[in-house]
Amino acid sequence: MRGRSLPFAEISRIVGQENTVCSPEDLACYSYDASKISSLPEVVVFPGNTAEVSELLKLANRERLPVFPRGAGTGMVGAAVPGNGGMVMVLTRFNRILEIDPDNMIAVVEPGVITGELQKSLSPHGLFYPPDPASLAFSTIGGNVAMCAGGPRAVKYGVTRDYVLGLTVVLPTGSVLRTGTRTVKGVVGYDLTRLMVGSEGTLGVFTEIILRLIPTPESARTLMAVFPLLEDAARAVSQIIRQRIVPSTIEIMDRSAIRAVENYLHMGLPTEVEALLLIEVDGRPVVLDEDANRIAEICLDLGASKVETARSETEREQLWQARRAVSPALGRIKPGKINEDITVPRTRIPALIRAIGNLAVKYDLIIVCFGHAGDGNIHTNIMLDKKNRDELKRAEMAVEELFRTVLDLGGTLSGEHGVGIAKSPFMQWEVGDEGLEAMGRIKKALDPLNILNPGKMFTPNRAFFRA
Ligand SMILES: Cc1cc2nc3c(=O)[nH]c(=O)nc-3n(C[C@H](O)[C@H](O)[C@H](O)COP(=O)(O)OP(=O)(O)OC[C@H]3O[C@@H](n4cnc5c(N)ncnc54)[C@H](O)[C@@H]3O)c2cc1C
Numbered sequence: 001m002r003g004r005s006l007p008f009a010e011i012s013r014i015v016g017q018e019n020t021v022c023s024p025e026d027l028a029c030y031s032y033d034a035s036k037i038s039s040l041p042e043v044v045v046f047p048g049n050t051a052e053v054s055e056l057l058k059l060a061n062r063e064r065l066p067v068f069p070r071g072a073g074t075g076m077v078g079a080a081v082p083g084n085g086g087m088v089m090v091l092t093r094f095n096r097i098l099e100i101d102p103d104n105m106i107a108v109v110e111p112g113v114i115t116g117e118l119q120k121s122l123s124p125h126g127l128f129y130p131p132d133p134a135s136l137a138f139s140t141i142g143g144n145v146a147m148c149a150g151g152p153r154a155v156k157y158g159v160t161r162d163y164v165l166g167l168t169v170v171l172p173t174g175s176v177l178r179t180g181t182r183t184v185k186g187v188v189g190y191d192l193t194r195l196m197v198g199s200e201g202t203l204g205v206f207t208e209i210i211l212r213l214i215p216t217p218e219s220a221r222t223l224m225a226v227f228p229l230l231e232d233a234a235r236a237v238s239q240i241i242r243q244r245i246v247p248s249t250i251e252i253m254d255r256s257a258i259r260a261v262e263n264y265l266h267m268g269l270p271t272e273v274e275a276l277l278l279i280e281v282d283g284r285p286v287v288l289d290e291d292a293n294r295i296a297e298i299c300l301d302l303g304a305s306k307v308e309t310a311r312s313e314t315e316r317e318q319l320w321q322a323r324r325a326v327s328p329a330l331g332r333i334k335p336g337k338i339n340e341d342i343t344v345p346r347t348r349i350p351a352l353i354r355a356i357g358n359l360a361v362k363y364d365l366i367i368v369c370f371g372h373a374g375d376g377n378i379h380t381n382i383m384l385d386k387k388n389r390d391e392l393k394r395a396e397m398a399v400e401e402l403f404r405t406v407l408d409l410g411g412t413l414s415g416e417h418g419v420g421i422a423k424s425p426f427m428q429w430e431v432g433d434e435g436l437e438a439m440g441r442i443k444k445a446l447d448p449l450n451i452l453n454p455g456k457m458f459t460p461n462r463a464f465f466r467a
Contacts, residue, residue, distance in 0.1 A: 136151070163213075203446050
């Protein structure tokens with residue numbers, strides 16, 4: 001609570017004066033994340049080891065001081081944003097890869113390691129850490145674990161939770177817990193590792209992470225298929241997987257996304273069609289050509305008007321260019337957007353995209369859909385000018401109706417970005433009263449004074465719409 005007197009001297013003693021900041025300029029830098037929700041902390045600290053994190057949390061309990069763990073601050077739902085003052089605990093000094101063990105195919109890392117840097121370090125060992133959030137060049141492994149990040153490769157390789165074997169966690173009360181094992185198998189006791197993954201900084205602060213690795217795929221083939229009809233594109237996605245080919249990525253762009261990119265890059269995309277699929281298969285070269293040919297046949301049989309296959313790395317890059325350009329292209333449509341990462345069973349994608357089209361008409365909004373068709377995770381972008389109160393109100397109503405539709409289709413409100421502040425008003429819709437209560441009891445058991453990352457998940461908060 002603002003107005004309290006902070007024990008600055010004690011905080012500085014724990015982490016060092018050089019790792020404690022509280023000037024207005026510094027506090028402003030740690031007041032927001034990529035959601036643009038913001039609130040000033042009272043102090044920002046940069047601990048350097050597990051013992052310091054533990055001491056800080058013990059002090060926070062004594063002083064009833066809220067603590068907000070933070071990685072790179074790239075979260076999309078305000079999960080790292082402080083509330084009502086408090087201490088932001090930045091974990092970026094924990095930036096060492098402690099061990100790469102090629103024989104047991106594991107890596108032990110500190111949470112502040114940048115995801116893409118880890119992936120580069122593994123490459124000379126022929127090892128692969130598959131989770132590929134689009135933010136991997138700047139987000140941290142700790143943030144990825146806390147949010148259970150995923151990306152286009154999830155359709156074949158899964159998400160962050162599938163690669164976390166164990167954790168060193170400082171619990172909200174300051175005690176240090178070690179979860180999991182260094183082995184792929186391990187079934188002793190409750191799976192506390194899984195409980196921690198995706199806990200959004202509310203159950204503990206990770207200071208060491210044991211990751212499972214796999215061999216790097218030898219090669220890849222990339223195809224782009226053009227579908228005049230959206231339903232045909234969606235049928236092709238299911239049919240490819242039913243034919244026992246599991247691509248590493250199947251990305252979709254709807255007509256509004258295709259048009260946005262074409263207006264931005266002028267690369268000759270077909271703006272009259274309803275969908276583009278970008279499909280990649282990876283693995284041993286001997287089977288890849290066969291898989292790519294089979295995928296092309298399936299797409300053409302099911303109504304694709306054209307399928308292009310990249311024959312070189314340059315051509316592969318060209319095919320990906322359209323997909324990568326979607327986000328920057330959107331900036332030309334409106335100054336702001338509400339980006340939802342709803343997810344439905346892949347067979348329900350056509351129903352979802354049709355429903356979104358109806359919402360766009362009903363609420364007079366521009367809504368652009370693209371994303372990971374292989375796992376049903378469709379990024380739905382409501383384009384708007386947040387200063388236009390009327391447009392904002394219509395967008396707010398469209399989001400609520402969208403969420404109801406997603407749940408009716410058997411989906412989830414978030415495939416990647418999490419709950420944080422932005423989705424907290426809606427969490428109960430998905431998990432129900434019982435789910436919310438069970439999670440609240442776990443939180444209370446581990447954090448009796450509600451010190452760690454309060455105001456997230458459980459506290460409905462509509463700040464999102466005002467951000
Ligand atoms: C351009 C862009 C693209 C993105 N694309 C994707 C995507 O494809 N897929 C995806 O899943 N997400 C994506 N994101 C969202 C974001 O990058 C992820 O949620 C990422 O995992 C956040 O990592 P971070 O280091 O920035 O964490 P922060 O934003 O700093 O924190 C996120 C949460 O993690 C907690 N936390 C951080 N470190 C720790 C720790 N050591 N111990 C305990 N809790 C901790 C924080 O308290 C907070 O609750 C994207 C974001 C941007 C800006």
